[in-house]
Amino acid sequence: MSYIFLILFLRLSGKRTLTKMNAFDLVVTVALGSTFATIFLNKQVSLAEGLTAYALLIGLQYIVAWLSLHSIKFNKIIKASPDLLYYQGQFIESALNKNRVLKSEIMQAIRSNGFSSMEDVEAVVFETNGSMSVIKRSSSNSKTSTLSDIDPKKS
Structure with a gap:
């Protein structure tokens, strides 16, 4: 079930969630993988807790992407320059x-x-x-x- 929900969350959140645009995106991708592994392997973590973690991580990524799009100062903090x-x-x-x-x-x-x-x-x-x-x-x-x-x- 966790795998199915991860795929659904990723499809709903859009392509940006899995891009290699900045350090925060990488952290979110690694954290999603770690969360998936924890849900899959640790019987003490419930599916509801895992889904909450997925939603939180993807929500944070969405907020950071939105802020970097709408704030030049925030964008400069989050992203490196070429x-x-x-x-x-x-x-x-x-x-x-x-x-x-x-x-x-x-x-x-x-x-x-x-x-x-x-x-x-x-x-x-x-x-x-x-x-x-x-x-x-x-x-x-x-x-x-x-x-x-x-x-x-x-x-």
Whole structure:
């Protein structure tokens, strides 16, 4: 029954509950798994107690997501900001050190994205979910760059 209710709660709460958007989402996902294991393995925990824990965790996640959507200050507290690790041919040492990322890890991300030459890469961004985005060098001078939300001075 616990498994069925967990699936139902997750479907009702939406995709956001299981995303890798920030640290709080990860904590909720781990806590849901731990709660499920406790309900499943511990006979002293009733189904009602477990369902209450599910509802509380998912409710908290919903509140945090809603607050981060409606409050810039709260959003900055909850979420990390993306960092430039490599930009226009230069590794950004301060960002590498801050994020504990090796140059070899950046090279691996670039290769994984199908690039054989660094000259083809405009930037590598360390995203808020821990992944690395590799941005292809563009010949156009578009005013809507995908790097517009990244402050290179903070990286």
